[in-house]
Amino acid sequence: xxxxxxxxxxxxxxxxxxxxxxxxxxxxxxxxxxxxxxxxxxxxxxxxxxxxxxxxxxxxxxxxxxxxxxxxxxxxxxxxxxxxxxxxxxxxxxxxxxxxxxxxxxxxxxxxxxxxxxxxxxxxxxxxxxxxxxxxxxxxxxxxxxxxxxxxxxxxxxxxxxxxxxxxxxxxxxxxxxxxxxxxxxxxxxxxxxxxxxxxxxxxxxxxxxxxxxxxxxxxxxxxxxxxxxxxxxxxxxxxxxxxxxxxxxxxxxxxxxxxxxxxxxxxxxxxxxxxxxxxxxxxxxxxxxxxxxxxxxxxxxxxxxxxxxxxxxxxxxxxxxxxxxxxxxxxxxxxxxxxxxxxxxxxxxxxxxxxxxxxxxxxxxx
Amino acid sequence: xxxxxxxxxxxxxxxxxxxxxxxxxxxxxxxxxxxxxxxxxxxxxxxxxxxxxxxxxxxxxxxxxxxxxxxxxxxxxxxxxxxxxxxxxxxxxxxxxxxxxxxxxxxxxxxxxxxxxxxxxxxxxxxxxxxxxxxxxxxxxxxxxxxxxxxxxxxxxxxxxxxxxxxxxxxxxxxxxxxxxxxxxxxxxxxxxxxxxxxxxxxxxxxxxxxxxxxxxxxxxxxxxxxxxxxxxxxxxxxxxxxxxxxxxxxxxxxxxxxxxxxxxxxxxxxxxxxxxxxxxxxxxxxxxxxxxxxxxxxxxxxxxxxxxxxxxxxxxxxxxxxxxxxxxxxxxxxxxxxxxxxxxxxxxxxxxxxxxxxxxxxxxxx
Numbered sequence: 230x231x232x233x234x235x236x237x238x239x240x241x242x243x244x245x246x247x248x249x250x251x252x253x254x255x256x257x258x259x260x261x262x263x264x265x266x267x268x269x270x271x272x273x274x275x276x277x278x279x280x281x282x283x284x285x286x287x288x289x290x291x292x293x294x295x296x297x298x299x300x301x302x303x304x305x306x307x308x309x310x311x312x313x314x315x316x317x318x319x320x321x322x323x324x325x326x327x328x329x330x331x332x333x334x335x336x337x338x339x340x341x342x343x344x345x346x347x348x349x350x351x352x353x354x355x356x357x358x359x360x361x362x363x364x365x366x367x368x369x370x371x372x373x374x375x376x377x378x379x380x381x382x383x384x385x386x387x388x389x390x391x392x393x394x395x396x397x398x399x400x401x402x403x404x405x406x407x408x409x410x411x412x413x414x415x416x417x418x419x420x421x422x423x424x425x426x427x428x429x430x431x432x433x434x435x436x437x438x439x440x441x442x443x444x445x446x447x448x449x450x451x452x453x454x455x456x457x458x459x460x461x462x463x464x465x466x467x468x469x470x471x472x473x474x475x476x477x478x479x480x481x482x483x484x485x486x487x488x489x490x491x492x493x494x495x496x497x498x499x500x501x502x503x504x505x506x507x508x509x510x511x512x513x514x515x516x517x518x519x520x521x522x523x524x525x526x527x528x529x530x531x532x533x534x535x536x537x538x539x540x541x542x543x544x545x546x547x548x549x550x551x552x553x554x555x556x557x558x559x560x561x562x563x564x565x566x567x568x569x570x571x572x573x574x575x576x577x578x579x580x581x582x583x584x585x586x587x588x589x590x591x592x593x594x595x596x
Numbered sequence: 597x598x599x600x601x602x603x604x605x606x607x608x609x610x611x612x613x614x615x616x617x618x619x620x621x622x623x624x625x626x627x628x629x630x631x632x633x634x635x636x637x638x639x640x641x642x643x644x645x646x647x648x649x650x651x652x653x654x655x656x657x658x659x660x661x662x663x664x665x666x667x668x669x670x671x672x673x674x675x676x677x678x679x680x681x682x683x684x685x686x687x688x689x690x691x692x693x694x695x696x697x698x699x700x701x702x703x704x705x706x707x708x709x710x711x712x713x714x715x716x717x718x719x720x721x722x723x724x725x726x727x728x729x730x731x732x733x734x735x736x737x738x739x740x741x742x743x744x745x746x747x748x749x750x751x752x753x754x755x756x757x758x759x760x761x762x763x764x765x766x767x768x769x770x771x772x773x774x775x776x777x778x779x780x781x782x783x784x785x786x787x788x789x790x791x792x793x794x795x796x797x798x799x800x801x802x803x804x805x806x807x808x809x810x811x812x813x814x815x816x817x818x819x820x821x822x823x824x825x826x827x828x829x830x831x832x833x834x835x836x837x838x839x840x841x842x843x844x845x846x847x848x849x850x851x852x853x854x855x856x857x858x859x860x861x862x863x864x865x866x867x868x869x870x871x872x873x874x875x876x877x878x879x880x881x882x883x884x885x886x887x888x889x890x891x892x893x894x895x896x897x898x899x900x901x902x903x904x905x906x907x908x909x910x911x912x913x914x915x916x917x918x919x920x921x922x923x924x925x926x927x928x929x930x931x932x933x934x935x936x937x938x939x940x941x942x943x944x945x946x947x948x949x950x951x952x953x954x955x956x957x958x959x960x961x962x963x
Contacts, residue, residue, distance in 0.1 A: 230641060230859045233852055236634055237626045244845060248627040256849060257624030259604045260615040260797050262925045267603055274597060294799070295662035295824065298844040302824045330823045424845055430627050432661070432799060432847035454821050456697045457662065457669045475930075477665040478611060478791055480799035482623060483850065485600055492597045558629045563842075 239584055242560035243374050245424035245431050246576035252429055255489035256482055263479040275484055278491035283437045285411035290437040291467040292487055294480050297401045300420025300434030302330055303458040304397060308418055310451050311335025316357050316367040318349050322375035322563050323399050327368050345565055346376045346526045351384050358392035366395040372403035375563045377535030378526040386415045401425060405494050406506040406532040406576055417442040426532055428577030429490035432483040506531040509580045516589040525570050534573040542596055544568045550595040557591055606951055609927035610741050612791035612798050613943035619796055622856035623849055630846040642851055645858035650804045652778035657804040658834040659854055661847050664768045667787025667801030669697055670825040671764060675785055677818050678702025683724050683734040685716050689742035689930050690766050694735050712932055713743045713893045718751050725759035733762040739770035742930045744902030745893040753782045762809060772861050773873040773899040773943055784809040793899055795944030796857035799850040873898040876947045883956040892937055901940040909963055911935045917962040924958055
């Protein structure tokens, strides 16, 4: 076998983002047993910091032991039962995927759609909760990684709760880079990934459940179809006091990395961090627009910049040139945007003025 | 937040086992994008090495992106459909759990049982396949981590295949420490964990599917209930040629660690490694028996030594003394063995003469 020597990249795609050496060093700390008191302490502190970053008091806030999409599956399979109804807002890959995950869990899905790249106006949400009043939950993507669209959540939440439904939010590409105020916005279940604006390697999916969501889960009549993601058992490990019940072997070293990544977020300060993401986005945007490159969504995320590939430019060869000549990764378009858009991530450790300026200059040289 | 400084332990419990600094160093290598050609190369080589360690030619051999139990869930939810029947052999925690996971997948389970610590004789298997002839599969645990029992597989396999069923095997605590000959033994679906005899941190679950298992999965009439574990989509990423379809963001750094851990296994040589595990087991066994400590199972694993706690000895205080005075972790008993047995792991990097001798001397001092 060849020695393992992955090259150092500047990761400016849709994720993973660049990971700092401080987090990589934490990741490589000595492995502890998953029931070792010293490990339990680290895990508990990780959950404390996760609550701070989610801006929530939710007791049930923890990292699911698998990558981002496992958070979606964990929330859907625990919150919903076969025969339940749900409204799912679809404007890209991740809303589409949520429909699939819901249906596999036996849920009757009412999908509402706007074109990829657009966001949902309040009127559409109000109309949907009126048309499908038996829905247990409405699910929506805060940060659509496939299109860069930035969905406002606060007003949606009011409409959903007035209709007596639970609000499920995908915050994979926003947590740690945009405002995500779980308690203020009354989000009932939210999932994210570690490999985006937290700049921790991929492998964990932070989730948080409101008391109302916990109540709904306690009233289930059927077992959760997934043993691995069953919160009724997981909570005895993550939020048990005293004796921790063994469920599965926790991904110990990945928790170390998340611990360090969250500590870095809180040292910087959430507000400062969110402002940094805004500033680098504005800088990138100005630079791209000067080059005649325009944005796909009207309401763009700061963390994920989905832009039209200029006419006559070959998608793959530019991305390959960036990778080979500059060791910069940017992302390809998905679905209707395949070959037509690039997705430029400005997330966490990679969201710097230096990276923006380098990318702009590298793009100019590669076009 | 306190600086992250986990103590260095000698991990001789039921897993995770001690991880070498070489693997920890690999784990902390720079993160690549999951579609980066350099990463895909590393992932492909990881799967090549996994096939060597599983002793199989199975094309569909890859690490599930979650800890050991996710491998069980991945195999069950893909191989079985609601309404299917299966025979599950129960002689400890993991057989019991497989019944639960099967039932959550809508399977009608025929559980056959022997007391915890015992293994299944061929006659019981033959009787079961005769009594439940409509079963699609028989599932059995090769290495029962909760009891230390070592189940022979080869003869079971003959009976199961003569009855036209598929054979599912749990090899979480045996892969890399005991013989596990997937092709020779005609195992149709097998799962393991990285944190046992491979001495890689917890976080991945290697699985392998035979052509017969792939055939059964292709004939499914229903969608796999888990999106995250759906092999029909995962295989496009892991064994696609040319373009790799994005499914979920792979746990990139954990794959680095597995790459290095597998390279270490193959450098040592599987036969040598298995013999090393046998030798240290014999040494530990002799030492314990001299102290009057006896084994729970008649057919003990080399990798997991489940022994009776001597009369009058307090379980928890001995384990605490080992942890505090020697930084050695051993495991508590589970289920009927709680407070009555210890589980001493001799796995991978921790399976050394030095660790055996140290543990014996530490135990003498702590009793």
